[in-house]
Amino acid sequence: MIVNKNGVGVCLLLAALFLPMAHAISVSYGSSGYSGSVSVSETYKLDDSTAMAETTDLSSGAVSQSTSLSGTGLNLVTKSVSGGAYGIEAAAQSYGALGMSTALSASGTSGGMSQSVSGAGNIAAVSAGTSVSDAVCNIAQVENGLISTAQSTTSGGSVSGAQSTSLEGEIGVVGSISTTGDSGMAVTGEIIGEGKIDADLCSSDTSITGQVSVDGTRWMDSQDMSIVGSNDFGIVVEGLRVAGDGIGTFSVNAAHVSTADARKSNVRTNAMTYYQNSPLSYTTTGWRWNRASPLVLYLKADSNLASEGLNSNSVREALTSAADTWDGVTSRNLFYDGGVIVDSRKNADNPYDGYSVHAWKYLSLAPSALAYSRTRYGYPKVNGYYTVLESDVSYNTRYSWTTDWSTAVNNNGRIFDVQTVALHELGHTLGLGDLYTLPSTDPRRGDYSQIMNSYNDPQRTLGSGDIAGIRKLYGI
Numbered sequence: 299m300i301v302n303k304n305g306v307g308v309c310l311l312l313a314a315l316f317l318p319m320a321h322a323i324s325v326s327y328g329s330s331g332y333s334g335s336v337s338v339s340e341t342y343k344l345d346d347s348t349a350m351a352e353t354t355d356l357s358s359g360a361v362s363q364s365t366s367l368s369g370t371g372l373n374l375v376t377k378s379v380s381g382g383a384y385g386i387e388a389a390a391q392s393y394g395a396l397g398m399s400t401a402l403s404a405s406g407t408s409g410g411m412s413q414s415v416s417g418a419g420n421i422a423a424v425s426a427g428t429s430v431s432d433a434v435c436n437i438a439q440v441e442n443g444l445i446s447t448a449q450s451t452t453s454g455g456s457v458s459g460a461q462s463t464s465l466e467g468e469i470g471v472v473g474s475i476s477t478t479g480d481s482g483m484a485v486t487g488e489i490i491g492e493g494k495i496d497a498d499l500c501s502s503d504t505s506i507t508g509q510v511s512v513d514g515t516r517w518m519d520s521q522d523m524s525i526v527g528s529n530d531f532g533i534v535v536e537g538l539r540v541a542g543d544g545i546g547t548f549s550v551n552a553a554h555v556s557t558a559d560a561r562k563s564n565v566r567t568n569a570m571t572y573y574q575n576s577p578l579s580y581t582t583t584g585w586r587w588n589r590a591s592p593l594v595l596y597l598k599a600d601s602n603l604a605s606e607g608l609n610s611n612s613v614r615e616a617l618t619s620a621a622d623t624w625d626g627v628t629s630r631n632l633f634y635d636g637g638v639i640v641d642s643r644k645n646a647d648n649p650y651d652g653y654s655v656h657a658w659k660y661l662s663l664a665p666s667a668l669a670y671s672r673t674r675y676g677y678p679k680v681n682g683y684y685t686v687l688e689s690d691v692s693y694n695t696r697y698s699w700t701t702d703w704s705t706a707v708n709n710n711g712r713i714f715d716v717q718t719v720a721l722h723e724l725g726h727t728l729g730l731g732d733l734y735t736l737p738s739t740d741p742r743r744g745d746y747s748q749i750m751n752s753y754n755d756p757q758r759t760l761g762s763g764d765i766a767g768i769r770k771l772y773g774i
């Protein structure tokens with residue numbers, strides 16, 4: 299530890315390190331002055347291929363530092379800086395090609411730290427900050443892919459953070475969380491299956507602005523985020539994508555969170571033994587249909603539907619059957635008994651009109667999206683569950699759809715079954731979450747008997763976890 303109390307600048311050059319083998323280095327130092335003291339600690343676990351240069355300046359109660367690093371293999375870098383009433387941390391872990399630079403400037407009362415991380419392979423970068431009652435966190439992670447992310451955090455009297463991230467790979471996650479006291483807001487984007495996420499997010503004082511795009515389509519923008527921040531509780535867009543030679547998924551969320559939620563980590567580790575059609579295999583989202591009157595679903599019957607070769611009556615029956623399948627396993631009458639209402643004037647993907655609409659659309663900017671739901675939920679909270687306000691489902695006419703079971707079975711992966719996708723999406727509408735987004739250590743994640751797992755085959759019936767989940771929400 300180097301402590302400088304006399305105001306004379308000290309320049310530390312930790313030098314370009316060419317390490318003969320993997321080494322762990324820990325460095326801690328601090329500086330005190332009239333405005334207080336600041337301390338820094340760093341840890342490096344570097345591959346033997348990795349080179350690093352670091353320059354640190356210490357003066358009375360202040361520190362500034364810059365680091366650059368490049369290498370391959372397994373590398374882990376963590377840095378934290380703290381002053382009288384604030385703290386900032388940044389970390390990056392990679393397995394693969396890595397280029398990284400960091401900069402920090404801090405005093406006893408405030409500080410800022412940024413890191414720029416790019417590379418290929420498995421890479422995660424996190425930047426976080428706290429002040430007396432505020433916290434922000436930005437995270438970006440890719441598996442088997444490429445990433446370029448710039449993250450920064452400043453803290454002192456208040457705390458703010460930002461990230462600009464572009465990643466593509468087999469699994470990708472981008473997230474930003476901002477909290478004050480016990481509550482805050484989170485925005486996340488996630489892909490499973492080959493794909494791309496671009497996100498620019500700025501967070502401070504429990505509000506987040508920016509945008510999240512998946513495969514080039516902007517699913518969440520500042521307008522959505524400000525509505526979530528000021529009026530409603532959350533917006534979730536989740537859907538199916540064509541990914542490589544299989545079917546992948548994506549989800550983009552903007553929500554209020556509790557500080558406890560914000561602390562939950564999103565760590566993925568090796569696979570394990572999964573449940574097989576278990577009643578334990580469900581997860582809830584935190585919202586449900588709280589109203590006494592049943593939920594009315596609309597089908598937009600328009601030229602898009604007709605040009606798919608779909609008959610609006612058959613689609614209406616498929617959607618109604620999907621709704622009835624959920625209704626049939628709980629005592630609550632969840633969906634309107636008159637069936638889905640065909641109405642060409644209602645629009646899906648308008649999450650603010652109060653109508654829950656299913657529609658077929660040519661998603662010109664979303665070539666990989668098969669189908670997605672956009673659910674808006676908010677107050678009141680009933681027995682701990684937020685209230686679904688509306689839930690729209692869009693089906694991409696770039697892909698082929700059928701209401702015929704044998705056509706779907708015989709063309710699995712090429713022609714998609716309307717009722718299967720509707721059954722899954724209506725599960726979200728009612729408050730069940732995806733199993734495939736659970737950590738890979740979770741035994742529910744590999745239970746493909748559940749409709750709330752990913753689409754692997756046409757499936758018009760519920761698994762025992764789906765049934766247990768809906769009964770947990772609505773009773774037997």
Ligand SMILES: [Zn+2]
Nearest residue numbers: 536537722732
């Ligand atoms: Zn889903």
